[in-house]
Amino acid sequence: MTGQKFLPLLAALALLPGGAARATLPPPPPPEYGAYGPLSICEGELSIAVRPDEAVHVVGSIFRVIGDHGVIAATPVVLPHLALSTGGGVARHGVFALKDMTLAFRYSGELPDGAARDAVHAREGFGEGGVRYAVQTRGNAASPDGMMAMLIVGSPAFDGSAADKAILERFRTNAAGASGCVRPADLARGTLDPGAAGFVQSFDNPYYAGLYPAAPDEGPGFHCAGGVGFAFHAGERLRRPWKSLTAGASYLMRGEAMVTLSGPQAPMQRSDPGDAREHPAGLLHETGLTFYPSRGVGPPYAPPGVREDGSWLVELGREKRSRLEIRFAAGDKAPLGFAVIERLEFVAPGDPRCGAPRH
Structure with missing residues (x-):
């Protein structure tokens, strides 16, 4: 009944010049899901193990591994190969060689548009001015058009020192063909049943894993x-x-x-x-x-x-x-x-x- 009361008002707003009603409506928030570890999260050939005392939080195009000790946030992006290999590119501050020769480049560029919008709902990890890295998600160097699939990774614990490498090395190049590995993009696209994968949507439980530990x-x-x-x-x-x-x-x-x-x-x-x-x-x-x-x-x-x-x-x-x-x-x-x-x-x-x- 309440919604019916507002229908004439919404109709009147829609008739205003310039579509004022559409211009003032905020975009809907991205879907948010959470699940407790242990489980594995994958992107490309990269995987990260979510420990039993941690949870994974998926908000739109961003996923975060969360525990009482800290947060690791990540979002996929495609970047030009030359931008990562030149001194004036996004990796101008150096490169880490991780296990399996995976490369992590210091990243000073912007988040993709979708991730920038989603980061409003996942502030910790991709805070303004924080240290970020771009990590290769595939073993091959680059596609024929010179573009590389990467994962932008951020954490409040990153300080730009060599200590960041230990956090980055939680990502392993072992996801190709792995079974039981959850891919956040499938959740965002609606091609993966959240319940079957052990995920709860934020609307379904106020104490969901993306925000609260499993027990008080x-x-x-x-x-x-x-x-x-x-x-x-x-x-x-x-x-x-x-x-x-x-x-x-x-x-x-x-x-x-x-x-x-x-x-x-x-x-x-x-x-x-x-x-x-x-x-x-x-x-x-x-x-x-x-x-x-x-x-x-x-x-x-x-x-x-x-x-x-x-x-x-x-x-x-x-x-x-x-x-x-x-x-x-x-x-x-x-x-x-x-x-x-x-x-x-x-x-x-x-x-x-x-x-x-x-x-």
Whole structure:
């Protein structure tokens, strides 16, 4: 019914000069899939093994191997052979000879148009200004027209030093004729059944492998995000994104109570940088505390005969990118939410309690 209400409006917009309705509609997001390792991902003759503690995330033309320790992103491209072999080309910074004599060229060119659009949905790995490499995907040097099939590879861990070679060598030239090897292009084209290959689409599971590890963390532990952290205790479970990602909400659960924490994308800052004892809740005066009353009993808000919980929204920080939002149910479930606020503390970069760094 809601969609029918908007049909006259959409029809009117379509009649505006210059096709204004079409001009303002954003392109649809690319399909996203995720699967947990172990499995193999292939492109051309290259393969990379996804380990049991990792996942693969496919978003349009990009695939990423993700674990708590880091991210490796890749997308196929066809490049002129001369551009890779001349000092003024995309490989002007040097070449790595990997195993099986596979070559990886330092890449300073642009991403293909499709990958550039998809990278908006897969920021880690192909971030602006990051170090990238172009790796041969076929053993033969070049096609008759001088073009070479390559894989552009990026990672937040790349720094342009010889240490990058160890990450690049996870790609092996052993995919020709390999069975059980998933090719991301087949997923993007719709020629591979995702379920049969062990992949889940993001819309089908909010905790899908492209964003979350397979199981929540069991307390006791410590969770960090964007310059703040908090302890969680025995009997509590934390469902949080891969530590190498900057996206995604975290969920702390104890019994039937759940606290949702979103953000911050940029590190939160103390109001007084010189006050080491400042509590993050001191930023509450810069944003807000909102109570939402229950909307009623039964469907569509709650099961039949059950009153929907009211809820609290606590926002810490003035700037949107460095704001932490905490949501939790009111009533008898609220104590866990307020306890999390009290447990918050500012954490320094590299705090050992945070585990793997968040890129």
